[in-house]
Amino acid sequence: MGHRTPFYELHVAAGAKIVDFGGWDMPLHYGSQLDEHHIVRRDAGLFDVSHMTIVDVEGPDAKAYLRKLLTHDVAKLTVPGKALYSGMLNEAGGVIDDLITYYLTETFYRVVVNASTREKDLAWLAKVAEGFNVKVQHRADFAMLAVQGPKARELAMSVLTPGQAAIAASLSAFFGADAEGWFVARTGYTGEDGFEIMMPLPEVESFWHKLLAAGVRPCGLGARDTLRLEAGMNLYGNEMDETISPLEANMGWTVTWEPSDRDFIGRKALEAQKAAGIQRKLVGLVLEERGVLRGHMKVVIEGIGEGETTSGGFSPTLQQGIALARVPKDCGDRALVEIRGKLMPVKVVKANFVRFGKSVLA
Template sequence: LTQHAEKFEVVLVHITGNTTLAVQGPNARVAAMQAMGESRAKIADGLGVFFCAKVADWFIARTGYTGEDGFEITVPDADAGTFWQALIDAGVAPCGLGCRDTLRLEAGMNLYGADMDEKISPLEANMAWTVDLKDPDRDFIGRVATEKLKAAGVQQKLVGLVLNGKGVLRSHQKVIVPGIGEGEITSGTFSPTLKVGIAMARVPVNTGDTAKVEVRNKELDVSVIKPSFVRNGKQVF
């Protein structure tokens, strides 16, 4: 970022001294607003999805990485402990990155370093909707490479997999598409909401709606769907 920033009238500042807490779930907004105090809650209550507000030295965003409603709230370190306890008192249950990762996978949200990285084009990571190639005057890092890949034809795509039976799907397991080729699971888990193994996988672009996954030297049948399984606690496929 620093290297690229030199070409623009922008200064990057590494800000420290803050803590970010994500409060997610069907009752998250009510509990978080109860914990943050009346003045902040009034502003937070008016935020639409993907909107944010700076309230003094707090930053409140109605965003998340779980497929559920809620807030991501950045507070000064000095306020973090008190706010954490207020959330607990409001009925919020603490959870770690394992829970977060399961929820983001159920929601079909990519994890950098697994489902995408600097070597994977957005056209191959179910992220083409984030790239605007229509405006010829709109330049950005990676545009030339993206246009070349689009012109040549994308050879692989990111899909969702649902295991047709018992078991758990895991990263790096081989995906076999009979008569077409092979792919690989990029993220996999057991869905606590659906009670079934789910995964995201990069497979040949002409893969249909069925495939097989190699698990402990056995080929298990999976259904191939768009990479989204659960939103707001409900199945979406």
């Protein structure tokens, strides 16, 4: 038996097929992964993301600590509630994890890291905190649901208290706020609008039932993966890990180089990589014929070299095989992918396929 979130019994009661995900017993789907995918693109679905790790960083050195820890400079954050996506690197410039940081005050930030990396992340956060006047606290007293889709905000607000709903309604994209002891953020991992909602553990069951009664459908990790893939979002362990540079994983925009004296962990390694020249890039692939792309398929760019898919699948929205792939930096807009021994033509695109229910491919 793996770890279980506070929603586990509710998943089982809703007919979930439970699978192991990084040591957690999580719902893969509740009947049909494809239906759940479409629900999020067209209506509203909810995901249990309580396995993700919420960490509060509080104290006089909170900002200085995060400016050391993260590639993206939290000094950019000046408006309360603003969220920032960032990498957290080791000294060699490899990605320990990707995470979201919410700026609450000058001395108080909330950080959300991945589930499968929890133990090593907490250990790293504690290690880097040595020498800083900061308290790093794992908020195991919160559970978290993501409510995503074009109708997600409206339906979620209909079951929050009037006070919470007013706060939720006021949030711009990529902002979060305390809402009567809960935390509501307009963030997600699907390419759709919606909220991620942190709630105290005793509220879990009643809130789940209220969302379902409002018409929000539970969705599993299967749909979550195809949704994030269509949105071109990285999955830790697939697109990047401790051996991969953020500069080869579409995370260059999360590295704040100025001011040049901000000595974040991994900076020297990244500067050396830049000086030597970045050799690979992460792109999107679209299979021209019908079929399915998967992770770890060989990509051949004629006259240039080879690469590999990092994630792949069948896009339910586009009805085509799509993938993310790391390829040589000079790769143009055509490539071949080896599927069961046969080289199939693919179009090379930016790592972004679907936003707000629609294809973004030309």
